[in-house]
Amino acid sequence: MRPAEEDPLLASLLAAVAAAAGDIPLRLHVAGLLLDRGRAAEALEHCSTVLRSDPANEEAIALLRRASAELGAARPGSRVAADRPSADPAMVGRSGFDWDAAEAQVQDLPEVGRVDDGLPDPVGEGDVDGLVFTDLSLADVAGNPDAKERIERAIAPIRNPALARAFGKRTTGGLLLYGPPGCGKAFVARAIAGELQANFYRVGRADLLDRPAPTAELLASNPAAERRMHAVFATARRSAPCVLFLDDVDGIGPKRSRLQNPSTLRAVVNQLLFELDSLNRADSGVFVLASTTRPWDLDPALRRAGRLDRMVLVAPPDAVARTAILRFQLRDRMIADFDLTEVAEAAAGYSAADLRRVVESAADSALSDSLRRGQARPIEAADLVAAIKRVRPSVGTWLDLARAAAGPSDGSYEDLHLYLRTHRRR
Incomplete structure (x- = not known):
C-alpha cells in the first residue's frame, strides 16, 4: 500500500x-x-x-x-x-x-520580510498595533457563573501545564466565544488575557484585509491577506505570553464549501488553519481566542482538535450583570437614589448594548424634562423603566436563528440549548 x-x-x-x-x-x-x-x-x-x-x-x-x-x-x-x-x-x-x-x-531584492509592500512586518518594530496588557480578570465579569466556570476549565491547562500533562490534558488548542451581538465577548476575552497575565492582541477582519472594509469583490483581488495572517501570528509569538483574539472570526473563517472557486478567502481560511496547527507543534506561548455570533457558519475544520475546539456561550447578561452594567453606564451622571436591582429585573433579556441605549434614552428624557421645568432634575427609576419599554431587546432574532441553526443533536451547543430551554423570547 x-x-x-x-x-x-x-x-x-x-x-x-x-x-x-x-x-x-x-x-x-x-x-x-x-x-x-x-x-x-x-x-x-x-x-x-x-x-x-x-x-x-x-x-x-x-x-x-x-x-x-x-x-x-x-x-x-x-x-x-x-x-x-x-x-x-x-x-x-x-x-x-x-x-x-x-x-x-x-540577489538585488531587500531581505525577506522587509519588502516595502505595505504589509505588517512579522519581525520588525511597529507590527504590534493593538497589542495591550490588561489588568482585568474574570472577577470583573459580573454574573454569568456558568460561562465563567467553563472558561476556567478551558484555561486551567494553560495556567498549570505540568499538572495538565500529568492528567493527559492538552495545553494547546483555542477557545471560541459565541453568542448574540452586544453581550460582551470582547470584554470577556480581555478578562481571560488578564487571568493568564498575557498580552492581549485583538485582530479583526479589517486588519487582515485591505482597507476600506472589504467586500466580496475586494476579497477576490486581495492576495496579501494570507501574508497578513502570517504576520499576525508571528507578532503573537514574538509577544508571548499572548492571547490572540480573532474578533468576528466567521468573517475570515467561513465554510469553504460555500465559497466560489477560485476564492482568495478560501486561501485565507487555509492559512488560518495552517497557523493554528503551527501553534501546536511547540510551546509558542500563544493562546487563541475567537468570537462569533454565527458559530454554525464557521468552517468545520476550525473546530477540530487543537484548533478552536472548545466553545463557551456568552449569553445576554443575567440580573447581577445587568445591575452592574446599568451602574457602570450611569456613572458620572446625575441620578436619584433608587434601587437598581428592580430596574435590572425589568430589563431581562437585554444585552449590554441594549442597556446602554436604555440609559441614553432615560438621560434624554430627564434632560428634556429639566429644560421644560427650567431646573435640572436627576435621572430617576421611572425614566429607566419607561426607556426599557421604548427600547426593545435586540437578541430575540439571534435566539430564533440559534434555535434553528444549532441542532439538538450537536453536543457543541450544550450551554446554548440550556439557555434556550430556560429563556423565552421577549
Missing part, C-alpha cells in the same frame, strides 16, 4: 493540491505534513514548486531548508548547503528548479 493510501487525510490534501495547483498556502501546509511524516523528498518538490512562482517566499524557504537537512544535504557550517536540495541522483530532474537562476533573480 502506498504511504498516501495509508493516510486518508494526506491523500485528500494531495488531491486538493492537484486540483488547485496555484493554492500556495495549501501546498505549503501539505509540505509541512509530508515532513512530519518523514517524506522529505516529496515535501521538497512542493517547496520547489512554490519557489518557482515566488522565489522570496520565506515559509517555502524554511520548509525547503528543513527538507534538505532531513535528506542529508546540509553540511555543518555551510549556509549554502542548507539552502539547496541534495544533488542526490534520485532527485535530479524531478523538481526542475534552477537554483542559480533563482538566486540571480532575487
